[in-house]
Structure formats: C-alpha cells, structure tokens
Amino acid sequence: MVVRKLLVQMIVLLSAVGIIYAGGSITGTITFEGKAPKMKPLKVDADPICVANNEIAPKKEWLILDENKGVKNVLVFITEGLNIDYSPPEEPMVIDQKGCIYSPHVVGIMAGQQLDILNNDGTLHNIHALPKVNKEFNKAQPRSKKKLSVKFEKPEAPFKIKCDVHPWMGAYIGVFDHPCFSVSGDDGTYIISDLKPGEYVIEAWHEKLGSQTANVTVSDSAAHQDFTFKKPSKKK
Ligand SMILES: [Cu+2]
Structure with a gap:
C-alpha cells in the first residue's frame, strides 16, 4: 500500500511537472x-549598390506601424521571476544586410549565442557594435x-550596431541570460512562451519610445499584457 501511495504521489508530481513544462505564455499587442x-526616406544614395539592392525606396525605421497602429520591433523580455539556468542555443541568430538595411532591425539574443551577420549586398559594410557591458567591436x-x-x-x-560606411544603417541588440524574450511583429503582437506558472516582471523596450514594465501572473494558460506607447515629448 505504501508503494502504491508513493506511485500515486509520483504521478501527481510528474503531471504537475508536465503542466509546468507544457508552458504558460505571455502574449499581447504593442x-x-x-x-x-x-x-522620411532613408538617403541611401551615397552608395549606388544600396539603391540598386532596394526594390522599394526604404524609409526610416524607428517607427513601423500597421493599420491598427500595432508597433513593430518592440523588444519584450522578462526581467524578474525566472529561476532557471538556461544555456545558449546551438542555433545562431542571424542579421542580414540587404539593400544596406539590417534585417531584422531589432534582435534578442542569448549571452554566448552566436550571431551571424550576413553580407548579401556585394558592397563593403563595417559593423560597429556599441555595447557598454560587452566588448565594443x-x-x-x-x-x-x-x-x-x-x-x-x-x-x-x-x-546599437551601426555601419561606418553607410551612416543610415542601424540595428539594436538585447542580450539575455534566458530565452524569454520576443520582438513584436508587423501587427505589434508578441509572445513569450515556455514559462512556468508564477509572477513575472516584463519590460517592453522601444528604441525611441522608451521602456515600460508590467507585472504579469502566468498560470497554465496564456496571460495577456498589452502596452501602449506615445510619441516622445521632445525630439530625439
Ligand atoms: Cu554598410
């Protein structure tokens, strides 16, 4: 009987673990x-290759909205509440340079994870990263x-990372000791998944509209947290 009781307890425990790792999530819209x-248009004409490699004349990228004013390129990440040690994934993160524009424009990456920067432009680029904690290169x-x-x-x-050859080129990289981050897509939505139930603090960061934080409770279903950003009062 004792053995059976133990078995039942183990099953209960395992299913609890199963629920934990089935993963809660946080979703929302910026x-x-x-x-x-x-x-305004980006002045890429200093290098004719940059002009030729763009099918549509590129515009400044700091605010990209869809028809419902969903904001693209907001980096949303957990700042408190994770109690797990994560290892960086084997899979590299990739930033492409195409038409002398970084794609994607905002990237989250794990510390120690490889970042591959591609040059498909057939011209010289110069990647100048401006971290403060990590080493500048x-x-x-x-x-x-x-x-x-x-x-x-x-x-x-x-x-920021920038290109010293093409001064309009810019992208942003956030480095994390966990994989619980997300960059909002074309419609302004984001999802952070594989979260244990618990209390979290999350931050939504935009390159010019600033940062906001929120407390979010995750259970075994999707938690919801939207953010609204306004235009900064002074010009940046
Ligand atoms: Cu360049």
Whole structure:
C-alpha cells in the first residue's frame, strides 16, 4: 500500500511537472497612441549598390506601424521571476544586410549565442557594435566576406550596431541570460512562451519610445499584457 501511495504521489508530481513544462505564455499587442510621425526616406544614395539592392525606396525605421497602429520591433523580455539556468542555443541568430538595411532591425539574443551577420549586398559594410557591458567591436566586412560571426558573452540592455560606411544603417541588440524574450511583429503582437506558472516582471523596450514594465501572473494558460506607447515629448 505504501508503494502504491508513493506511485500515486509520483504521478501527481510528474503531471504537475508536465503542466509546468507544457508552458504558460505571455502574449499581447504593442499599440501606438496619437498622431504617428511620417517616416522620411532613408538617403541611401551615397552608395549606388544600396539603391540598386532596394526594390522599394526604404524609409526610416524607428517607427513601423500597421493599420491598427500595432508597433513593430518592440523588444519584450522578462526581467524578474525566472529561476532557471538556461544555456545558449546551438542555433545562431542571424542579421542580414540587404539593400544596406539590417534585417531584422531589432534582435534578442542569448549571452554566448552566436550571431551571424550576413553580407548579401556585394558592397563593403563595417559593423560597429556599441555595447557598454560587452566588448565594443568594429569589423570591416568586404563584399567577399558573406558571413561574419560574433558573440556577446554578458547580458546587456539593448544597444546599437551601426555601419561606418553607410551612416543610415542601424540595428539594436538585447542580450539575455534566458530565452524569454520576443520582438513584436508587423501587427505589434508578441509572445513569450515556455514559462512556468508564477509572477513575472516584463519590460517592453522601444528604441525611441522608451521602456515600460508590467507585472504579469502566468498560470497554465496564456496571460495577456498589452502596452501602449506615445510619441516622445521632445525630439530625439
Ligand atoms: Cu554598410
């Protein structure tokens, strides 16, 4: 009888673990409030290859909204509540340079994870990363070098990378010691999955509209947390 009781307890425990790892999630939409500023064209004509590699004339990228004012490229991540040690994934994160634009424009990556920066432009790029905690680097990527691989070893709040050849090029990278982050898509939605039930603090970061935090309780179903951003009062 004791053995049977133990078995039942084990099954209960295992199913509890199953629920835990089936994973709760946090989803939501980032919305812009107010009159959206118009994005001016990017002046890419300093390099004719950059012009030729863009089918549509590119615009400034700091605010990309869909028809419902969903904000693209907001990095949403957990800042408190995770009590698990994560290892970086084997799979590299990839940033492409196409038409002398970084794609994606905002990236989350784990500390120690490989970042592959691709050059499909057939022109010289120069990747200049401006972290404060990690090591700054400045690497030329001639057109013959299709892939340049780097790693950031320490977690760090989003910082800029730029190109010293094409001054309009810019992207942002946030480095985390966990994989619980998400960048909002074209419609402004994000999802952070595989979360244990618990209390979390999450942050939504936008390159010009600032940061917001929220307390979110995750159970075994999807928790919901939206964010609304307004235009900054002073020009940046
Ligand atoms: Cu460049």
